Amino acid sequence: MSRLGKEWFGLARLNLAGRLATLLRMPGQVMPAAFGRAAMRVLRLAVGVALSKERCLACYGLRATDSPVCDAVLCAACARELAPRLAGYCPSCGELYAQADDPPHLCAECLRTPKPWDSFFFHGPYAGLLKDILLAFKFRQGLGHARLLQALAAEAFFLRGGSGLPDLLAPVPLHPRRLAWRGYNQSLELARDLAHALDRPLCHSALMRIRHTPPQARLDARTRRINLLGAFRADEAQVEGRRVLLVDDIMTTGATIEQCALVLKAAGASVVDVLVLARA
Template sequence: MIRRGLARLARPLFLARSLFWDEVRCPGCGRVAPAVPDLESSLCPDCRLALAPREGAACPGCGQVSDMPPELPQALPVLCPACQESPRPWGRLLCWGAYEGRLRELILAYKFEARLDLGRQLQECLLAAFERGAGTFPELCACELVVPVPLHPRRLSWRGFNQSRELARLLARRRGLPIRQEALVRVRRTVPQMELDRARRAENIRGAFAASPEVLAGRTALLVDDIMTTGSTLEECARMMRAAGAAQVHVLVLARA
């Protein structure tokens, strides 16, 4: 299994430059376009537009975008009816965009095809989601450590990397926060959540994680994952972290399904 994971990582990365020095190939769609030396992003204009942050006020509990018309802005996003009735086990949840279109394509390619050349673009989106959220909710600035949602060791050896940890690296570096993977470990192998319906996901993930009181007690943690679907995995992680003594847990995801 380890050999298979290494083989996936050793797979040649998608060609970023064409045969001509004055052209680049967009890592998102593969289109060749003129190089722009002073532009940080290597994505083409269409892909950059497709990755623009979503519009609308999002529920700070689950990330669901409100149907409120844009001409009626709120002073602060408020909890949706579902989160008011059944509060989530975390403080705030932030996400960059909906799990659809180009963002979904890039996440799937990065995660399952070892397209590590897409990592920087996705890291930038995750960082921007946090910075935007911190401007609205100052309590997010109290985060003291970053905790990626862990993979089971067998899944990690197969994939070769934990996408949540890799996506969090830029944020951690810019914010000066340590990534503490040992704060949360996966102790039970489960069926991939994406293979289950909504009703079975919570049962499938229950008891799959263990949290460290030595790392978390009295501290505010930022829990990071790539995708939130029903939220069952994140809820289980946050509950275990709070049970281990975390003062607060906030959640940051790249995409919300």
């Protein structure tokens, strides 16, 4: 696809997303939940139809149809840029080390205080092309990226030793107020595709956000943890005695993931594994 063609397609996709997002967030209007879900399905369908099987899901350029990379969804250039981080990180929390070729080893914080989860899976640093895709996926209705991100998530799960399949997947939830503003939960969309790939049930109500909190982005690590106290509740009937895979898109300080894992364990989950796409 030419540069002009890619720009046109990108603008058309964002225009469609913008129209739907505006409709869903129109002040003073109450949209039925079924309409909102249908609108997002239309958006995903429109993007999926626009992409043929021969196009890279990151840049929309032509790719080799026999590529073995990431379930054959990337061109060679994007596959190199989206290669998983194989070294230079903490296997417990994904903290990234300055020396990217250091063997994986526990960071000082995890040695002092073990995390409340049992296993941690991530794809790579929150930077470059992965960051661009996640920003579009999270804030610009870029749900057309779901298939690519699911492939990256599945790759991270199996690449980092995820041999024990979960009993269920639980996305990090949004408060209903935030969900109404954004129109969708990006973690739920990611978990939906991943659950299909792993052939495991997705339980979107296993974990609920019961208290609205200010956005975490501008808060320091300590304030983030305080901000989230009492914000989540787990459904004991769904998680007791079960292995839960907690799914989110990005982990920064880990405050959100930590609170979710603690709540799941308190509700009786036997094992809580964590999967995020990017570590900031």
